[in-house]
Amino acid sequence: MASVHRQPKSPYWYGAFYNADGTRSFKSTKQRKKTDAMRICLEWSDLAAKGRAGHLTDQQARKVIADIYTRANRETLPSGTCREYLTSWLETKSLQIEDSSMIQYRLSVNTLLDYLKTKADRNFDTISLRDLTAFRDSMAKDKATGTMRKIIKILRAAWRQAFKDGMTQDNVFDKLPNPDKGEDLRRPFTDEEIKRILAVSNTEWRGLVLFGYYTGMRISDIAALTWANIDLENNELHTTVKKTKKPITLPLRDCLTAYLLKLPSSDDPQSPLFPEAYPSANNTGTLSNRFYDIMADAGIVPARGHQKAKEGRSQRRAMSDISFHSLRHSAASGLRNTGTTDAVAMAMLGHESKAIAAHYTKINQKALRAAVQGLPDITRLLEAKQ
Numbered sequence: 001m002a003s004v005h006r007q008p009k010s011p012y013w014y015g016a017f018y019n020a021d022g023t024r025s026f027k028s029t030k031q032r033k034k035t036d037a038m039r040i041c042l043e044w045s046d047l048a049a050k051g052r053a054g055h056l057t058d059q060q061a062r063k064v065i066a067d068i069y070t071r072a073n074r075e076t077l078p079s080g081t082c083r084e085y086l087t088s089w090l091e092t093k094s095l096q097i098e099d100s101s102m103i104q105y106r107l108s109v110n111t112l113l114d115y116l117k118t119k120a121d122r123n124f125d126t127i128s129l130r131d132l133t134a135f136r137d138s139m140a141k142d143k144a145t146g147t148m149r150k151i152i153k154i155l156r157a158a159w160r161q162a163f164k165d166g167m168t169q170d171n172v173f174d175k176l177p178n179p180d181k182g183e184d185l186r187r188p189f190t191d192e193e194i195k196r197i198l199a200v201s202n203t204e205w206r207g208l209v210l211f212g213y214y215t216g217m218r219i220s221d222i223a224a225l226t227w228a229n230i231d232l233e234n235n236e237l238h239t240t241v242k243k244t245k246k247p248i249t250l251p252l253r254d255c256l257t258a259y260l261l262k263l264p265s266s267d268d269p270q271s272p273l274f275p276e277a278y279p280s281a282n283n284t285g286t287l288s289n290r291f292y293d294i295m296a297d298a299g300i301v302p303a304r305g306h307q308k309a310k311e312g313r314s315q316r317r318a319m320s321d322i323s324f325h326s327l328r329h330s331a332a333s334g335l336r337n338t339g340t341t342d343a344v345a346m347a348m349l350g351h352e353s354k355a356i357a358a359h360y361t362k363i364n365q366k367a368l369r370a371a372v373q374g375l376p377d378i379t380r381l382l383e384a385k386q
Contacts, residue, residue: 002045004029004037015041019048082127083113083120085167089158098242100220100282108154111139124162129172136176149178187321188329195381196298204274205294207259212327213334213378214253216349218243219288219324224281228269230260250348251369255377291324331375338374341367348372 002017005026012028015037019025025044031037080088086109094102113120115135116127139148156173163171189197194213198206211222221242229239235252252260263273272278280286296303301322328349335345344367 002038002041004034004041013037015044017041017045017048019051022052080124080167081121082116082124085124085162085165086113086158089161098245098282100242100284103282104150105154108151109158111151112155125168127172129175132172132176152176152178187326188333189322189326191378191381193298193300193322194330194378196300197294198378198381200297201294203263204276205291207263208274208277208291208324209327210253210256210259210378212324213331214256214372214375215250216328216331217241218284219291220281220284223274223277223287225273226270227266227273230273232257232260251365251372253372253375253377255379259379288324295322334375335371338371340371340374344368344371 002015004013004015007014010028011032013031013034014026015029016024016026025048027044029037029040031040090102090106090109093105097105112135115138116131119126119131136148136152139151143151152173156171156176159168159171159173162168194209197209201209208219208222211217211225212219215222215237217239218241221239224242225237225239229237230252231238235254235257237250237252238247240247260273277287292301292304295301332345332349335348348368348371
């Protein structure tokens, strides 16, 4: 039988009742009035009785919990379906991050919602660790490990926000192990490979390769550059990294400056540095596929198509050990070979903001410029072949 009691030095009434497993429970109702406390205690007792009889549904439990929460806090318990909350979360994120990143965010959310099907239209807090484990395992059938890890990372952030918003009592994604990362397959290009890539590249792609090697920037950031980002008088590059939204200033290697001076000039500072790549600056897949084709033309990777797999066939594709990002690895190797310190290399390839770089003042700028100039002139690799 349910009953309520006062505890010494506590302003609240405590409820006593039998749990669904038959054990006795004694917990605070968070109510100061005995009548309100008794009402809550009777509701707890009723739920426990239904549980013992095997008749308790999650909808009944949530309704009682919501009523108790409203009376105790004088506000409505946060609620909503998984689909509603994640859709709202995406709208909020779209105001905070770049459109190019939002493509991956929407893909991650839609991948989960498609898997959950009708369960996505149930209360957010009903999504269990078992559901998410099955979701992760289902992705292994047609997605690369790196893609899976990225999707889980994004969804984990959504669940952490949901926990802060009171949508769930438990962040189940924090309990979900990541797919095995395995060995990092990416490696630097060899000098011979860079020579062959430059040999089959047109003028624009040679420039993209040079910028990738001497700045370590992502291909989307390089494709988005305009002449306004270039200061030829001081041999510097000024831009903002899309992913981190940090402004950066990087010195230009003299061979990179020589390349820029040979390009057709423009009176419009907003003219793109790379007109062919510029329209795809927000579509890294297109640029990455084009660079893969260049590597294939150079004979350093097997040729492949870019059409989607037919229905019923796996779309998973083996990851290449080299890509445009490998130019960043090549730059890192070059810096190590010239004896550049880790701090200076991080300032260059880590793309520290001006606020952090200011800590080093002019000394850091001199060291950074010396490090860039110490990198080998890869344009001479092509001259050596000719």
